[in-house]
């Protein structure tokens with residue numbers, strides 16, 4: 388290699404390491420010294436980056452890959468020898484006393500938490516040209532997921548200070564893990580929207596690097612098909628978030644600032660912050676080092692199950708077992724029905740929604756031991772049953788929810804089950820695939836994600852005593868969905884059920900065709916009968932009481948087809964646009980008490 392181009396001592400070391408690790412094939416097509424030297428130097432720059440961005444370096448990556456590929460070739464499962472059982476955790480029921488107690492505790496605890504959004508995924512399955520966090524969560528107000536998350540974190544920040552009679556509001560740290568695919572555009576969305584009201588200093592973007600692809604069972608690194616001087620790379624998975632946080636130094640800063648929790652969440656779940664206060668309350672009350680947010684899961688549902696695994700050698704862990712592995716694991720453990728519902732009508736294993744709450748202290752201790760490395764897996768697509776060659780290159784992957792795999796059996800690992808209608812409606816599938824989902828299974832589309840927000844808000848108001856007319860079934864982009872009244876509110880209007888209940892009076896009613904948008908903190912609904920569209924914008928200092936009967940043509944959902952290129956993509960993807968026929972809209976930008984009582 389030294390004869391092929393002028394190398395620095397560091398580059399010579401990297402070259403030696405590659406040759407020692409059986410990677411001399413990477414240099415086979417290289418031209419003589421003095422030719423294409425710039426491309427050769429670019430090669431070593433890439434190798435240096437691959438070496439520094441992986442815990443233990445590239446040699447460790449190749450070694451791990453060989454071990455995992457050998458296990459995969461013989462069909463060895465990471466769960467061999469483990470017996471599955473149902474773990475312990477907290478099962479919550481929305482708005483009962485237990486839930487309300489945990490919500491209160493969670494909002495108080497929020498000022499001691501940092502929020503981490505894993506947003507490096509490109510969302511191939513969604514087929515959206517933009518980045519997923521910039522996708523509209525709902526078209527009524529045009530709020531995107533990133534705006535929704537930031538406004539919810541800011542509301543938690545204010546609510547936590549208020550509930551603890553704090554003298555000053557602690558800024559809740561917000562980290563976004565990005566990737567080459569999403570970094571620049573995530574920053575653009577933040578900057579062009581003034582960070583949606585959050586201080587720029589509060590937000591940190593950590594970019595995950597890709598990992599080297601592997602061409603065969605000997606873990607030979609694959610060259611980029613279009614450039615013999617570049618190693619082919621692919622994403623390593625959301626598990627990178629742990630090593631990124633560890634190497635960023637942020638964890639120690641947070642610990643010194645008195646923080647106690649780190650909450651990890653995904654890019655497109657518009658319901659999430661309805662579940663976070665209670666879940667954080669469970670973590671703080673039960674002192675869980677790991678708390679997996681979960682929902683009731685039907686057996687065989689395409690959703691991981693939170694499972695206790697106990698090995699004959701004494702090892703035990705509570706982790707997410709992907710649904711396609713849970714059934715064989717249960718059968719091998721002597722459960723003839725495998726993944727089956729129990730008497731509750733649901734699987735005894737809570738459904739993983741991949742939102743985690745980790746206790747900061749033990750988290751730092753664990754990452755100090757592991758360097759942030761998460762147990763990986765490899766999933767090669769073999770050419771044939773001999774499993775000797777791959778159809779295409781593969782790579783090691785890791786998932787953030789596999790963090791507990793390295794924890795000692797003494798670690799306090801639990802879960803919090805929330806009602807699915809309140810907590811979980813991710814947007815992962817494009818319209819075409821969603822329309823083909825077997826009946827009864829979730830669409831996980833932009834359509835279902837938006838409708839789930841209206842349904843959750845309607846059900847919350849019903850529980851608070853408001854008469855909300857039930858849904859009608861409608862079909863958008865080939866998906867039959869429940870269409871509830873289009874009710875949305877800013878997180879600061881109501882973070883907890885108690886807060887929402889304190890702002891509505893029993894005799895309110897909302898018809899199915901109605902739209903209600905509450906963009907303010909102190910808006911109170913009293914004897915309101917709404918049949919049409921009502922939009923209220925108010926500053927925090929304005930206290931607005933809305934009474935009486937409001938009737939107008941309202942805002943209607945107008946169907947559009949996802950292939951109709953004349954409509955914007957963020958509307959096509961959900962299959963409808965909002966036709967704003969008529970509304971009552973009031974803006975209160977002065978401090979004071981106001982009554983909105985339209986003359987009939």
Ligand code: UGB
Pocket residue numbers: 505506507508509519564566622623624625652653654655690691707739740741786788813815
């Ligand atoms: N993500 C990254 O930030 N970096 C990456 O390299 C990859 C993803 P997907 P996935 O909710 O039902 C997860 O692709 O991984 C981000 C759980 O593993 O949306 O297929 C990405 O931006 C699975 O157990 O989902 O499945 C997004 O925010 C189950 O819980 C997040 O990671 C499943 O979600 C998830 O990436 C689910």
